Amino acid sequence: MSVAKFFDYVEAHQSDFIDRLRKAVEIPSVSSEAARRPDVVRMSEFLVSELETLGASVETRDVGMQKMHDGTTLKLPPVVLATYGNDPAKKTVLVYGHYDVQPALKEDGWNTDPFTLVEDEEGRLLGRGSTDDKGPILGWINVIEAHKSLGLELPVNLKMCFEGMEESGSEGLDDLILLEAKKYFADVDVVCISDNYWLGTTKPCLTYGLRGVSYFHLSIKGPGRDLHSGVFGGTVHEPMTDLFAVMSNLVAPNGKILIPGIYDQVAPLTEEEERTYDNLAFQMDELHSAVGSKVNIFDSERDILQHRWRYPSLSIHGVEGAFYNAGDKTVVPAKVIGKFSIRSVPDMEPEKITELVKKHIESEFAKLNSKNVLNIECSHAGKPWFATPNHWNYVAAAKAVEKVFNVKPDMTREGGSIPVTLSFQDALNKNVLLLPMGRGDDGAHSINEKLDRSNYIQGIKLLGTYLHEIAEIKAEEQ
Numbered sequence: 001m002s003v004a005k006f007f008d009y010v011e012a013h014q015s016d017f018i019d020r021l022r023k024a025v026e027i028p029s030v031s032s033e034a035a036r037r038p039d040v041v042r043m044s045e046f047l048v049s050e051l052e053t054l055g056a057s058v059e060t061r062d063v064g065m066q067k068m069h070d071g072t073t074l075k076l077p078p079v080v081l082a083t084y085g086n087d088p089a090k091k092t093v094l095v096y097g098h099y100d101v102q103p104a105l106k107e108d109g110w111n112t113d114p115f116t117l118v119e120d121e122e123g124r125l126l127g128r129g130s131t132d133d134k135g136p137i138l139g140w141i142n143v144i145e146a147h148k149s150l151g152l153e154l155p156v157n158l159k160m161c162f163e164g165m166e167e168s169g170s171e172g173l174d175d176l177i178l179l180e181a182k183k184y185f186a187d188v189d190v191v192c193i194s195d196n197y198w199l200g201t202t203k204p205c206l207t208y209g210l211r212g213v214s215y216f217h218l219s220i221k222g223p224g225r226d227l228h229s230g231v232f233g234g235t236v237h238e239p240m241t242d243l244f245a246v247m248s249n250l251v252a253p254n255g256k257i258l259i260p261g262i263y264d265q266v267a268p269l270t271e272e273e274e275r276t277y278d279n280l281a282f283q284m285d286e287l288h289s290a291v292g293s294k295v296n297i298f299d300s301e302r303d304i305l306q307h308r309w310r311y312p313s314l315s316i317h318g319v320e321g322a323f324y325n326a327g328d329k330t331v332v333p334a335k336v337i338g339k340f341s342i343r344s345v346p347d348m349e350p351e352k353i354t355e356l357v358k359k360h361i362e363s364e365f366a367k368l369n370s371k372n373v374l375n376i377e378c379s380h381a382g383k384p385w386f387a388t389p390n391h392w393n394y395v396a397a398a399k400a401v402e403k404v405f406n407v408k409p410d411m412t413r414e415g416g417s418i419p420v421t422l423s424f425q426d427a428l429n430k431n432v433l434l435l436p437m438g439r440g441d442d443g444a445h446s447i448n449e450k451l452d453r454s455n456y457i458q459g460i461k462l463l464g465t466y467l468h469e470i471a472e473i474k475a476e477e478q
């Protein structure tokens with residue numbers, strides 16, 4: 001079928017699609033904050049309502065309770081499972097996305113309210129979740145709407161799995177996938193996830209690799225309460241001082257991880273892999289604009305991509321319990337929790353990473369001769385993922401990119417993590433493709449997150465065309 005009518009519909013209904021994104025961004029579905037949990041649930045209800053209105057058959061699955069760090073429990077948001085079409089003669093495509101978002105406060109430095117979608121004069125749709133991952137989720141829903149309104153059948157059966165805990169370790173989802181692998185997901189032929197970004201700002205890509213992530217909480221406690229530094233400073237072991245001493249030995253300013261043994265499991269770089277870095281559309285100035293300054297550690301694009309995709313990194317995120325407001329409070333915090341994570345790569349294993357991290361931290365802490373108490377825990381871990389990019393799933397997606405953008409896509413890996421990608425691949429034994437909608441400078445997780453209007457609109461066309469190209473794949477090509 002020609003996709004021209006579908007393209008025309010998408011062009012003509014831009015405002016409706018942006019309105020749908022506006023409603024979604026207005027729901028502050030931050031999964032990491034207990035107080036926002038009702039909003040995360042509200043976001044699931046919004047999706048259920050949109051999908052049901054379009055005639056999808058929808059169910060929500062309860063995935064249990066979340067154990068919080070303070071010992072309390074909190075109900076996990078539901079996983080939304082939806083099906084559109086059930087024709088045994090058609091292929092079945094499973095799409096996954098997440099409806100939770102990272103935290104955002106105006107005072108973090110946003111130019112506008114993070115939970116109000118604002119379009120600026122350059123056509124950027126600003127708002128938390130616009131690109132990660134509400135825009136792409138709504139992209140699939142917009143594809144359904146366009147087909148339904150045009151009286152066109154979807155060329156495939158579409159199964160959707162939308163979760164509300166991706167930004168907090170996808171708790172509960174792996175169990176559901178395993179439980180449903182031979183039931184709800186039994187007919188799935190291929191999987192597509194739209195939850196990452198183009199390499200730069202101009203050229204679309206297909207993505208076949210992700211780093212894993214292991215997130216750590218390092219707590220140090222000592223005094224029974226916060227103390228006056230004038231009265232007690234110099235006479236007690238201060239948790240913050242210990243924390244700084246230990247955490248300063250995790251990573252060097254040049255990015256090298258200082259934990260002994262951590263690089264031992266990293267797969268060696270082969271000549272074949274080295275060639276995959278040739279001719280990628282990635283320029284240093286795009287990196288500078290995405291970062292907002294020129295603070296790159298490496299001077300070549302190749303080194304930057306290799307350290308983003310195929311070498312591990314360690315980032316320090318923050319300290320819970322520390323004084324952080326403006327002003328000069330002279331407190332000695334009684335308990336502090338340092339947060340850091342390691343992005344892992346093939347062939348690193350989460351259990352080994354945790355073992356090495358614990359051993360190193362305990363040995364560094366022992367050197368301090370402190371009477372404070374240290375505890376180190378891995379709060380969540382996901383493995384790296386790697387797929388075969390010559391599968392027909394990728395062939396269909398590449399054809400769709402050419403039809404929408406008139407260009408062959410870059411084949412990329414990604415530095416971020418979507419641990420469920422590997423879970424789907426392993427549990428369903430099907431090919432998984434990452435098909436991004438947004439650009440490399442979208443600022444996901446950062447202030448002023450945006451999705452360009454053109455990426456949203458062209459992205460809707462891309463997702464729809466991809467489904468058509470999947471349907472066009474002949475038996476002999478599979």
Ligand SMILES: NCC(=O)N[C@@H](Cc1c[nH]cn1)C(=O)O
Nearest residue numbers: 132166167168169195213416417
């Ligand atoms: N768009 C994918 C994404 O942002 N993934 C998160 C997943 C995560 C893991 N722990 C906290 N968030 C990422 O940071 O890569």
Ligand SMILES: [Zn+2]
Nearest residue numbers: 132167444445
């Ligand atoms: Zn994210």
Ligand SMILES: [Zn+2]
Nearest residue numbers: 098132133195
């Ligand atoms: Zn995401």
